Amino acid sequence: MKKDFDLLSLGEIMLRLSPPDNERMTRGDTFSKQAGGAELNSATGAAMLGLRCGIISKLPANDLGIYIKNRVRLCGVSDDYLVYDDSRDARLGVYYYENGAYPRKPRIVYDRKNTSVNKISIEDYDDRLFGATRCFHTSGITLALSPQVRETAVKMIRRFKEQGAMISFDVNFRGNLWTGAEAKECIESILPYVDIFFCSEDTARLTFLKDGDVKSIMKSFTEEYPVSLVASTQRIVHSPKRHTFGSVIYSAGEDRYYEEAPYADIEVVDRIGSGDAYISGVLYGLLAHDGDCRKALEYGNAVSALKNTIPGDLISTDLAEIEGIIREHKSTGRIAEMDR
Numbered sequence: 588m589k590k591d592f593d594l595l596s597l598g599e600i601m602l603r604l605s606p607p608d609n610e611r612m613t614r615g616d617t618f619s620k621q622a623g624g625a626e627l628n629s630a631t632g633a634a635m636l637g638l639r640c641g642i643i644s645k646l647p648a649n650d651l652g653i654y655i656k657n658r659v660r661l662c663g664v665s666d667d668y669l670v671y672d673d674s675r676d677a678r679l680g681v682y683y684y685e686n687g688a689y690p691r692k693p694r695i696v697y698d699r700k701n702t703s704v705n706k707i708s709i710e711d712y713d714d715r716l717f718g719a720t721r722c723f724h725t726s727g728i729t730l731a732l733s734p735q736v737r738e739t740a741v742k743m744i745r746r747f748k749e750q751g752a753m754i755s756f757d758v759n760f761r762g763n764l765w766t767g768a769e770a771k772e773c774i775e776s777i778l779p780y781v782d783i784f785f786c787s788e789d790t791a792r793l794t795f796l797k798d799g800d801v802k803s804i805m806k807s808f809t810e811e812y813p814v815s816l817v818a819s820t821q822r823i824v825h826s827p828k829r830h831t832f833g834s835v836i837y838s839a840g841e842d843r844y845y846e847e848a849p850y851a852d853i854e855v856v857d858r859i860g861s862g863d864a865y866i867s868g869v870l871y872g873l874l875a876h877d878g879d880c881r882k883a884l885e886y887g888n889a890v891s892a893l894k895n896t897i898p899g900d901l902i903s904t905d906l907a908e909i910e911g912i913i914r915e916h917k918s919t920g921r922i923a924e925m926d927r
Contacts, residue, residue, distance in 0.1 A: 592720040593638040593874050595668065595747075597740055598626025598729045599704040600644050600655050601680040603859075603900055612685045612696065622658035623682075623900025625726050625759055628860040632867025632890050632902045634663040636909065638874060641665035641720075643743075645707040647677035652703075655679065662901055670711045672703035679703065684859060687827035693858070697763065705733040709742045722783075722874060723747040724755035724866070730773055731764035741777055748780045757785040757866055760794050767794045778812040783873070785818050785866055801835060802844055809839035816880065818869055818887065820862060821849065828855050832892055834865065838880045845884045850892035850916065857898045864894035864902050868909070889913045 603623045606615035627642050634640040642664050646652035648671040659666045680699035687693035723744070730737045748754055756777065760770055771794055778784070788804065791797040797804040805817040816838055823831040833849025868890030872883030889912045894902045 590719060590721050591639070592641050592665070594630060594633050594640045594722045594724060594870060595643055595716075595720040596626035596630045596640070597643040597723070597725040597743055598624050599680055599699070599702065599732060599736075600624040600627050600642065600646065600659070601682055601699065602651060602655070603682055603684060605684045605686070609686050609688050612683055612694065618683070620654075621899045621901070622655050623860060625728050625757070625860075625863050626724060627659065627662075627664065628863030628900050628902070629724060629757075629866040629870070630664045631662040632864045632894070632904075633871050633874075635902065635904050636867070636871040636875070636886070636890070636906050638871055639665075641668050643668040643707075643712075643716075645670050645672055645704045645711070647671070647679050647703045648673040649677060651679045652677075658901075668712065668716060670707070672706055674703075674706075676701070677703045686857070689826035689828065691827070693827060699732075705735055707736060707739050709739050709746070717743075717746040717752075718750040720747070720752050722753040722755055722870060724757070724870065726757040726759040727770055727774060728759050728761055728764065730777075731761060731770065737773065744777055744780050753782045754780050755783040755785070755866070755870060756781045757862075758787070758790050758794065759785075759862070760790045770794050771796070778808070778814065781812065782815045783818070783870070784808055784814045784816065785820075785869075788819055788821070791819070802837065805835065805837040805844075806839075809837065815839050816873075816883075818865075818883075820865055820891070823849075825852070827858075829853070830855050830858065830895060832861070832888065832895070834884065834888055834891075836869070836880050836884050836887075841880070843880070845880045847884060847888065848916070850888060853892050853895045855895045858895055860900040860902065861891045861894040863900075865891035867902070885913050885916075889916065 604618035630640040680702040836845040868886035872886040876882040
């Protein structure tokens, strides 16, 4: 049966404020305003590649909420499942991001306590929501926001699963939101419902206390839980402006690992959202190509590599550009220096 959406994501949407270029937060006088948030970032990338995507969230019913709604629409993501908080204390989460340049690292300051998304409830939505999509995605950031959001997210995971949706989950551990032990206990409780699991090697070791090499760690999740696919990104940070990025995907059904040469020496403009962009590419590959893990790997790596070169949380691209990047990445011949 055809669904209204290929992908629905649940998560907080925030206002991002950044000083221009490489200015410091402690010195500069101006900030550029943008929208962002892990799950919106992933939905945006998948939408720009051609999937029908929507975001589930709660916003303040004020001008900032309208700004976010307009940005969601501009990204090609549906706002059908945005709900609004009209209380006097309604507020939008904010984060401030300062670019780095070696040896100065990027810096982030969060202002996200008591935001409107923390009031989100399953009662905000009609039951038809849960049969509306092929795939549902959320992350550990969402689970960590508050007990209310966690309860809502876990209920949604179960309801979407009951209605036949694939469940995609990114651990996306943030130490400023919860402890490793809290994350481990909560995430292990929802892993029986998860089909597609995104977890870095470092997070697997530090949060889930795994040992062994990365491939045995990835496979262990599928042996302990009914997870079909595990994806692990591999980033080497040479400096804030130069990264190498690749990944490994393990398919439990095939008992096979998928890899390719990493994208070396990426010229980084803004790394924020590049992990979310990876997820968008993987989910596009799986949903548009009937579960093809090779396609998922190639799209995931290419979309993430490209996102590193674009300022802001949200990627700007299309399928033709990404497929061109994939072709050039595989090419052994001469590559043109300009698209024209």
